[in-house]
Amino acid sequence: MKAILIDTTKCIGCRACQVACKSWNDLPGEASTFSETWSNPKYLDADNYTRIIFQETTSPKGELHWNFIKRQCNHCLTPACASACPVGALKKLPDGPVVYNDDICIGCRYCMMACPFQVPKFEWSKAVPLIRKCTFCADRLVNNQEPSCAASCPTGCLVFGERDQLLKEAHRRIGLHPGKYYPEVYGEKTGGGTCKLYLTTASFQTLGLDHQGFRPDLGDYPHGLHGREWMAKVPWVALTVGGLCTGLYFYNKRRGEVQDHDKREG
């Protein structure tokens, strides 16, 4: 299982990854306006699979910090999007990527609702809209190339490799510099674990990014299993609700007929 370790303490906010992503995926640059934080584009959408969040904070001691946090699909081990998809358009590949099949998608957008990180985006402006998100450069991985974001990173903030080895490395760094890092790897267990592993200086809650796609409340339970449990109930729910509705339909129909009959008679 491949993964990317994102050691945010090493990010210099150069955004080479943003450009490399657009370059590899042939995505257009959009007309934008000034961003007060410098983060731009301001949201993930169908043309923006990754972005760096710029975040300026001042510590109680008055020290200024400027954090740069990369966002993209986290490629969950048990992806909620895939489990919610009624037609199997989203799929977790054995080496890590959660990929999407244009030809099968029916446009129901369940995946968007299911994702705890608000990642899948819809092509709202297209006549036949599809879902778009980071692919973990699955089309590069099959050619033994690392994802284009990781390949473009100058500082080693993004390290591509085997997930278990990267986790070891992440914990080695935490152990080596206990004051520097928050002692948890976001993504190791979060929502059942993801293929994007974050090292940060503080928790995402402390960083104030819990509402920007880094929920701290997901727990360790694989999020995709929630979806699978719910989706597993679909046939029973369909039969029960369907049967009930059919019954109600005939009941109402019969009642209407009786009333009509009564009126005519009356």
Added chain:
Amino acid sequence: MTNHWNDLANSDCVLIVGCNPAENHPISFKYITQVQEKGGKLIVVDPRFTRSASKADLFVRLRPGTDIALFGGLINYAIERGLFHKDYVANYTNAPFLVRGDFAFNPQEGVFSGLNREKHAYDPASWDYEADKDGKPVTDPTLQNPRCVFQLLKKQYSRYTPEMVQQVTGIPVETFLKMADMFCATGKPEQAGTLLYAMGGTQHTTGVQIIRSYTILQQLLGNMGVAGGGINALRGENNVQGSTDMALLFHIVPGYMGIPNEAKHPTLKDYLDKETPKAGWWMNKPKYFVSLLKAFWGEAATPENEFAYHFMPKIGKGFQGSGYSWLPLFENMAEGNIQGMLVWGMNPAVASANLNQTYVALDKLKWMAAFDLWETDTSVFWKRPGANPKDIQTEVFLFPAADALEKEGSASNSGRWIQWRHQAVKPHGDAKSDLWYANALGLELKKLYQEDPKAAAPEAIVKLNWNYGEDPDVHLVAKEINGYTWADKKQVPNFVALKDDGSTACGCWIYSGFYPGPDKKDNKAAARNGKDPSGLGLYPGWSFAWPVNRRIIYNRCSVDAQGQPWNQKRALVGWDANAKKWIRNDVPDFKWIDLATKAEFPPDESLKAPFIMLPEGKSRLFVPKGLCKEGPLPEHYEALECPFVNPVSKQQSNPVIKIWKSAMDKVAQICDPRYPVIATTFRVTEHWQAGAMTRNLSWQAEMMPEMFVEISPSLAKAKGIRPGEWVKVKSARGEVLARANVTNRVAPFCCGAPGFQNTVEMVALPWHFGFAGLITGGPDKKQNYAANQLAPMVGDANTMIPEYKVFLVAVEKA
């Protein structure tokens, strides 16, 4: 760079000052990050909290333009606390040299002996070493003589106490002491500290002296010549190192030899007699200069005609006696004295200081030829906002230029590595390489001069040795730069083989050795051996570093007097006393071998002259003979436009700068109430220089789409400015609209002598935006969003680089 990019990783402490590598040289952070991983420290000194500062162990917020006061303080701290590297200073610098008795510095007036206030110039006669009866400098190895350089240095900077540093720079004493302790720790023999700088250090009226103050500290701490040390200029463009090596500057010819002067050097003999020092490696200058003449004029360069020296253009005094650099050029152009201009890979309509004057100058041109990828702000200067194209008679030619990937050739990086680049794709459309255009122009000029019977002095052009083909072969140019023997046209192995008798030709002596054979496989710039035997990131088989593939220059200083490395783990060279041989991980930069007998010299030979390029053989804490026009030691002066009275001395600003007098050259007064805010300019990762390339790329444009100005929350509050709204920034010369970026990354400075303290706000503007291209900097097509409309046309006294980094403005709601 004295060192090179990979070498940054060897450092114990990286000092970033006057540059912003995380944003403008992001790849460098690969190596800087490695330093921090190994437990090394990163100090960032900047007026702004930058993306580099976000990674620093210590951020030091410095009022722009006050570097000399800070470094004066550090020099004082290192000397007072005995933290400097004593053996190094005594053996490798000019610290023991005695200075003439009539040299003086007046600490109250803040000026050196010899100032002529009317002429704005010094007579530097007294700024020299005391010589014995043989003309050799007198020295005191104990460094105790009050007239030795060390004692003069100590006296000069004893005034720069931590308290004085705070008064001038706004850096709290506590922060200063933290920084001083952290960086001066590299004064220990086994430690190495590197200093990185760029335009934040140079773009001042005191730019040269600011850099000098950096170098003095590095010499005192023994950080020169060692792996992980050095003084490293981060070049702003990928091949700007190559362009200076090839002398795209008015005062030199290729290989850093002074350009002949019409008054001083009417004959070759005059030039060589006056310009060749009596000691040091530059004694070889006649070989390099004559070989250059031979490369230029070939058969027409003979011993009888002084190798065609009479064809070599010689410079006069320049416009208003101020040379031919950017400022006099555009002042002169604005007066209508220049007819045409070739614009090559430049965008002066955004990059130049005091743009409104630049536009007036461009309007006066009869013609302009621009060689570029596409239309730039400069090639459409005639339809800029506010101009009426009907009033501008300039005829503009735009030639489509090939992109870097569409042509073959070399680019020299900041670390002096000449790296060959292959052509990836054929040029788009009708585009041609810059070499193709230069060659076509050369051939056409030759033809025109040949055919025109009335041509003035045609021979200098007609007889040029110009044989690169109709469709020029870049390898022929490269081979000429390397040098060859004239008679049998054999490539020379390196510059040691060059002669002053016309038997060799060489286009740029410092590059000699990079193409030592006739075939493409001999091109060492294209060598790509990724082996690093020393483990120090030297990669001797990867490309070619000038000179002679030496990766770290002045490397005699990486070992002690006996030739033993200060730090065994970072040994560049070392003397093996048993074998009587030098261990050479890098190419020695000193006298180590007798070329005739192949016997190796013991270390005491090179101890005499560890700096082979200087006649005195020792590096210069004190610069003699007026080589720096403001004095032999850096002294703090304020920027020309400044809201503070100089707390250090009565001399407010650099006494020898040129103040231009044209109607467009407006300057704010000291503490001008109309312009109460300090402004500085900067670059961001997302845009490239004057923006012609990145403002036309949608991926870059979407990340930084609009002009903005960084404003502190306190200034925003005082002016009622809301975050993100458009504001107007005005200077004495112009105004620009920008979005308010209200942020704690900029802050006001509290400076001034006790009793005269004042708090002054600072704003910062990116200078990438303009008026042409996919994005200009804002939604209004009738606006010019170029920050340099504000910057003054005033330059450093030595280099004439404009003072882009400090000027005064007013900020108001738009």
